[in-house]
Amino acid sequence: MQWATLAAVLPALFANHVASQQMLRFACSQLVVERTDPLVNPGMKFTPHLHQIVGGDSFNVTMEPEVMDPAQLSKCTSCSFVQDKSNYWTAVMFFKHKNGSYIRVPQVGNGGPQGKLINDGGLDVYYIPSGKVTAFKKGFRMLAGSAGNTDASKVNKARICHRCWTSPNEGTFVGGAPCDNNDSVDIPSDPKCKMIRQTIIFPTCWDGKNLDSPDHQSHMAYGQGNGANGGGACPSSHPVKVPQVMYELMWNVTNFSDRNMWPADGSKPFVYSMNLGGSAAHGDYLFGWEGDSLQKAMDNRCDLNRACPAAGLTTQEPAQYNACKKKQQAVEDVDGWLKEMPLGSKAIKA
Template sequence: MHSWATLAVALLANGVAAQNMLRFACSQLVVDRIDPLVNPGVRYTPHLHQIVGGNSFNLTMDISKHDLAAQSSCTSCTFNEDLSNYWTAVMFFKAKNGTYKRVPQVGNGGPQGQLVNNGGLDVYYIPSGKVTAFKQGFRMLAGNAANTDNSKVSKGNICHRCWTSTNDNTFVGGAPCSGSDTVDIPQDTKCKMIRQTIIFPACWDGKNLDSPDHKSHVTYSGSGASGGGSCPSTHPVKLPQVMYELMWNVSSFMDKSIWPDSGPALMYSMNLGGAAAHGDYVFGWKGDSLQKAMDKNCNLNKDCPAAGLTAQTPAKYNACNIKQQAPETVDGWLKALPMGEMAIKA
């Protein structure tokens, strides 16, 4: 068992503020071409996503009617009380012969301990001082799936890191989105894994659960995984800072002889690079469990009786899956990225 001093040093080594925070694994719920936030009601959306969280995830998820916590019977995330949905684009490798293969995801270790997941991603809720938990129906988007301009991305909030080992417990580098981290996806055969970090805004206008661009109701207050700074008067309510961490295992693709003769070997499912990295978030914690977790200083991925949080075993959250709602083959070698097909309204 870590002493507090040891844990504090470990957290600082990871560049994450040395206060208690939730850090937990979420396994793959489904890999699917739907997006109820940006393209509600559409099957075969413009690009493929990997989704984690509550199993009531569906095509529309109308903000006024869909209660994730009430309608989900399981979650692919660690805590029983968290029926939220979290999703991102999928990374692909393009071979010299023009075929594509989805890059597998693995769990993430580091100083705070290994997280076990079957695909999926790791989620952080980082408080900075007194924070107000999200309200039922809240949703937001970080990043821009159509962006091709690195200069329009805050490297302190969305970034990639090259890991030269497949051992996720061998921590590399400093704070998330610092040092040699890049907006671009590293295109280097020395990388065995690529860690993707997506940090969401931590200041809210206090009124709107969403906005037309899914961004204007929230704003950043600084960069990096610090929990954020003071909030501006336009967005005065301090939220827990949500951060996604994904480990893409690229080790089986690092033979340069199979790389394309020109252009990138690694890209996201939009057929774009790191500048288009993005994350979607729909809040779905039961009752006031997240507020209690923040108030009671719940930590990492452990049971927290003071807030009523109970952690599932990996076997339990790994078993929470749903079928694709836009059925298609997404694994193995593909002739093209899953971007075609006419969108079909549900």
């Protein structure tokens, strides 16, 4: 009976802990959905798979770090903090119908103990400090996950994960901490899921020298800790502790719960835009905060989605950041039912 009581109160205890933890947590709406990737495939249009991009509207196909400063070049940002012109992007989740056609899974903002965030697609971004941290520098970029990975055992579930969200709305908290035993590497395939929450947690230890690396990962390392706790102690090879960046996405699968719509061959109904499952989930990050605003935000323990005068942070209303959009650079129709996944040639309507 004692264990049952403890199990019942643990989610509430976690919710209270997260609600009291000081961190930035804010909404970023979709800037554009297109096949570009200036981190992995700079200069290429119609890259191997589709991305949803959020943040500063200076985002382009190349984003050369030597000349490209999003903080200076962006005229608007689709994120709620005015000073954040960074770009954040992920793969897109598709539903595969039994007739072979595909459609993008819609998204909603996240709820939870810290309050509801309002998004027009996109994702929620967290910057979680653990003690004294050093903010990223101009030109910094990194990648978490691997877009070609098909082996779930190669993914640390405490860093990249998916949760079956059984609540009918995103405002009712489901489960405990991000990427815990309630989560899986694979994308859940269960009609009980109303939404699928995707979490991507980036490493928190930097080598202190390189703003990027050939694989976009080697200049960074995960600390000894797991989960969304700000990161643990750093290895001597990567001694500089940086804020823990976390993406959280809510994919609304409510309209796809009818198994009669699912592929008859038993294949998974939900896949990412690489036509692969959760093992290939990944996130790209390109720093673009104005001046030293992120460092000041961390030093002054700025909190959640609120203006922070001590760091000079100001916020926009949803109508403002939702209005920050960019025309596709790789122009193709990615809305509605598609005859096939947009891979290779341009997408074809069903």
